[in-house]
Amino acid sequence: MPGTIYDVADKAGVSISTVSRVLNKNPNVLEETRQKVLKAIEEMDFKPSSLARGLVAKQSNLIQVLFSWFDKKCDFRNHWYVSILNGVNETVHEHGYGLMVNTVAGLFDPQEIYEKVFRNAMDGMLVISPYLEDKDIMRMNNSSVPLVLLGHRVPKLQIDSVDSDNVGAANQAIDYLVSLGHKRIAFISGPVEYNSDSADRFSGYQDAMKRHGLTIPEGYVVHGRFSKESGAEAAKKFLSLSPRPTAVFSSDDLMAMGAWDEFEKAGLKIGKDISIIGFDDIPEASMEPYALTTMRQDYNQMSVTATNILIEKIKNPEGWQPKKVLIPVQMSVRRSTGKA
Secondary structure (H helix, E strand, O other): OOOHHHHHHHHHHOHHHHHHOOOOOOOOOHHHHHHHHHHHHHHHHOOOHHHHHHEEEEEEOEEEEEEOOOOOOOOOOOOOHHHHHHHHHHHHOOOOEEEEEEEEOOOHHHHHHHHHHHOOOOOOEEEOOOOOOHHHHHHHHHHOOOOOEEEOOOOOOOOOOOOOOOOHHHHHHHHHHHHHHOOOEEEEOOOOOOHHHHHHHHHHHHHHHHOOOOOOOOEEEEEOOHHHHHHHHHHHHOOOOOOOEEEEEOOOHHHHHHHHHHHHOOOEOOOOOEEEEEEEEHHHOOOOOOEEEEEHHHOOHHHHHHHHHHHHHHHHHOOOOEEEEOOOOOEEEEOOOOOO
């Protein structure tokens, strides 16, 4: 697949401004460097566009935000997307930058994502793509474009990231249920194999249960896909257990609401016969028929913090040390939780 100007710069070991000067036949380039760039262009079958010819570092005055998901589409009616974008947009314009939104959804091809992202002129990028593998994120991070992960983190890599404190939030949820007298607490997990937030919430649940001296019986953990349907399927499994859980902590609100519906179908009273805690505090969580106790992420603080870090990184690249920030999560208590 044809490379981008960023790939050429990486392969030749030079900056994109040097590649641009070679493309424009600028005489202020060492001949040895020029030949390295030309060789990289030939080997990568790079076809320079007019944009690439004029591209030099930090001239676009644009910040790109990438949304990449497994779903068939990115639905901007979703509270999560809107909340993140509002914080980013506000901060970008405060600093005099423009904002470019790029979405890649459906068939999940890291190469396609890379091509669609790096064909655009930009000064920096916010990456909201929790399903990219570490190697794909590292490839992006090794380009000449500064980036910050938003709503996702990679503990093993030195990459800038801003995320919710998912482990701390899970501990807080279990502590609250234990304070209500619950000991049989089940968990509906997100896809831990692909999503670091899901993995962190599962880890926090396990840590808190262990800290309180509580066991996790077989069948008390069900892995879902952030949908009402998977929450309902999890609830069916919990209902078949003996003894069944007295409380359920869910990795997101949609799965919690799906479980709510299924428990009510079985004749259970939410908050009395069984308690439920969700995660996210989406608007529907507090709308009838739901009144869901949930862990509320501060999307505005997350997005503003990540954007400020990115702009600082753009302006001061020399000697940059990666920043990893975790934003506290607050509990919203409603009638879905009660004493055991």
